[in-house]
Amino acid sequence: MPGPRRLAALPLVSLAVGLPTSVLAQQSAPPSADASDFARMEAAQNAANAVAGPRTVPGRRIPVPGTVSPEFQAAIAAPYRVPAWNADPGSAAEWKALVAKLAAQTAAPLPALRERLGVVSTPEVIGGVKAWIVAPREVPERNRHRLLVHIHGGGYVYNPGEAGTLEAVLMAAFGGFTVISFDYRMPPDAPYPAAMDDAMAVWKAALALQPAANMAVFGTSTGGGMALALMLRAKREGVPLPAAIAPGTPWSDLTETGDSYKANEWLDNVLVSYDGVLTRAAKLYAAGRDLRDPQLSPIYGDLRGLPPTILTTGTRDLFLSNTVRTHRKLRQAGVEASLQVFEGMSHAQYLFNPDAPETREAFGEIAAFLDKHLGTEPRKP
Numbered sequence: 337m338p339g340p341r342r343l344a345a346l347p348l349v350s351l352a353v354g355l356p357t358s359v360l361a362q363q364s365a366p367p368s369a370d371a372s373d374f375a376r377m378e379a380a381q382n383a384a385n386a387v388a389g390p391r392t393v394p395g396r397r398i399p400v401p402g403t404v405s406p407e408f409q410a411a412i413a414a415p416y417r418v419p420a421w422n423a424d425p426g427s428a429a430e431w432k433a434l435v436a437k438l439a440a441q442t443a444a445p446l447p448a449l450r451e452r453l454g455v456v457s458t459p460e461v462i463g464g465v466k467a468w469i470v471a472p473r474e475v476p477e478r479n480r481h482r483l484l485v486h487i488h489g490g491g492y493v494y495n496p497g498e499a500g501t502l503e504a505v506l507m508a509a510f511g512g513f514t515v516i517s518f519d520y521r522m523p524p525d526a527p528y529p530a531a532m533d534d535a536m537a538v539w540k541a542a543l544a545l546q547p548a549a550n551m552a553v554f555g556t557s558t559g560g561g562m563a564l565a566l567m568l569r570a571k572r573e574g575v576p577l578p579a580a581i582a583p584g585t586p587w588s589d590l591t592e593t594g595d596s597y598k599a600n601e602w603l604d605n606v607l608v609s610y611d612g613v614l615t616r617a618a619k620l621y622a623a624g625r626d627l628r629d630p631q632l633s634p635i636y637g638d639l640r641g642l643p644p645t646i647l648t649t650g651t652r653d654l655f656l657s658n659t660v661r662t663h664r665k666l667r668q669a670g671v672e673a674s675l676q677v678f679e680g681m682s683h684a685q686y687l688f689n690p691d692a693p694e695t696r697e698a699f700g701e702i703a704a705f706l707d708k709h710l711g712t713e714p715r716k717p
Contacts, residue, residue, distance in 0.1 A: 398603060401680040407692035412652070412680045416605055420494070422612035428524040431493065431620075435522075439499035446498060446505065453509035453690065457501060460516075463541030465534045466497075467518035470504040476512045478707070481714045483546040485539060485578075486517040487566070489557030489684060491587075491613060492531065492621040493522055503556055503584075503687055510696055511703035516542055520562075527623035532631060535566045540575060548576035549711040552643075554702070556684050557655070560586025560647075564634035564662070567642045577643050580709040582702045584648040585655045585684055586662055588635040590618040590627040594657025604654040606683040639665055644672040646705040648698055650681020676701050 377394060384392040400413045416422075420438060425431040450457055458469045470486075484507065488500030497519055504517035518538045521530035542551060553563045560583030570577055592610045601609050622632055630637030635658070645666055649659035659675070666673035678686065678694055686698035 404678075404680050405693045407689050408680065408685070408694045411685045411688045411692070412605070412682070414605055416608050420613070421606065421608045424613070424616060431524050435494055435496060438494060439496050442495065442499040442502065443497065446502065449502075449690065450505055453505065455505050455508045457498075457505070462516055462518060463534075463537035463539075465518045465520065465538050467516055467538065468498070468501050468504070469514065470501055470508045470517055471514040472508050472512055475514055478712055479512050479514065481546060481712060482513060482550045482552075482710050483542060484511075484513045484515045484551065484706070485542050485553045486515050487520070487535060487553065487555035487559035487562045488517065489555060489559040489584075489587075490522075491617040492558050493524075493613075493617045496522065503554075503559070506687065506690060506695070506699055507554065507702070509690070510699035511706065513703070513706070523617075523620035523623070528621050528625060528632060531562065531621075532565060532569060535562055536569060536573075536575070539566060539570065543576060547711065547713070547715050549579050550713070551578040552580045552582060552706050552710060553578050554582035554584070556584035556586075556648075556687060558587050560584050561588050561590075561634060564588055564639075564642075565631050565637075568630055568634055568637045568639075571641055577641075579711060580644045580646070580706050581642070582646045582648075582706065583662070584686070584702075585650075585653055585659050586634075586647070587655065588658050588662045589633045590622065591633060594655075594661060596654060596656035596658075596660075600652055600654050600656060600682075603652050604682040605652075606685065607654040610654065635662055635665060639669040639671060642666065642669070642671045644674075644705070644709050646674040646676070646702055648676050648678070648686060648702065650678040650683075650685065652680055652682045654683055674705060 381392070381394065400409050404412065419434070423434055425434055454473045456471055456473055460467050460469050486504040486507065488495050488503065490500065500519060501517045504515040507513055508515050516538060518534065520534035539553070553566060555563050563581050563583045564586055567577055567581060592615075597610050607614060618627060625632060627633055628636050647659050647663050649656050653659070663673050663675040676698065678698065681694070686695050689695055
């Protein structure tokens with residue numbers, strides 16, 4: 337079993353294993369090119385892009401940036417994780433077997449991680465949904481009456497059970513918050529709207545525990561998309577909204593729409609390409625429904641009136657455009673929205689290594705944003 341410094345990440349992401357400095361140096365070194373090589377490339381690219389239209393670029397070898405921490409360089413340099421990114425099970429049984437295998441790998445190091453970070457996880461049933469209350473051993477006084485609801489990522493198919501609590505553990509440790517992390521139903525057995533029904537049930541139950549003004553909803557990737565969809569549904573149903581939300585690199589559009597789907601294809605070493613598991617997972621979850629339905633792709637919904645929002649992404653993230661488009665649409669809707677973009681980061685890599693400075697910085701920024709917006713007063717009798 338790997339130790340706590342070598343975590344099994346979300347099944348949709350690559351393991352942030354450490355690489356020798358010599359390997360990183362080799363991968364960081366740009367390919368050699370003399371002036372004549374560049375002159376030939378210059379002429380060829382000028383000719384290929386002489387008319388308006390799609391941009392043609394040469395084959396490139398992208399170095400590992402030296403502008404990030406050594407811990408984060410290891411995540412950036414890691415190979416694609418097969419079969420997580422390109423899984424193509426042929427049946428429901430094969431999907432379940434793969435999901436169970438990856439979930440076991442992800443869950444295995446969590447007890448040691450919680451112990452090291454001083455976090456306690458207690459199984460509960462919240463709103464009829466299996467969940468965990470994840471909290472620091474000592475909750476700061478300021479956060480005693482605050483509560484976060486966490487929606488895990490994993491492309492609507494990965495991270496069942498305790499495997500989905502990794503992000504909640506990091507938030508509890510670095511933010512000092514008590515978190516509800518729940519195990520929503522997923523395909524192939526339970527496509528949409530099962531996951532959203534579970535999310536709404538948990539949110540309504542949470543409202544009986546703390547005032548909405550003291551609460552936030554957060555999640556990464558699928559969890560970020562669901563957080564946004566939950567806000568749209570709560571608004572439509574007249575259910576109180578939280579004081580803030582934190583969708584990390586949200587899957588806010590299940591259609592392949594956005595510049596970074598091609599600009600960062602094969603560069604993002606986590607999601608890699610939309611033509612991998614993402615396309616298949618979207619179809620499984622939607623179960624024949626229009627992918628532009630705002631409950632599936634909240635980017636197409638009316639975002640007016642949503643709570644203050646902080647979004648997180650990276651320059652190599654396949655979902656960079658998802659995140660940027662969501663940020664712009666929130667701003668256009670008059671919503672206070674903050675966007676943090678990390679150098680060299682592929683999809684959700686702030687979850688990979690709790691010892692990376694970038695991980696602590698990402699969660700520190702989110703925690704500070706939530707602290708600014710969440711109330712502290714207890715529920716009135």
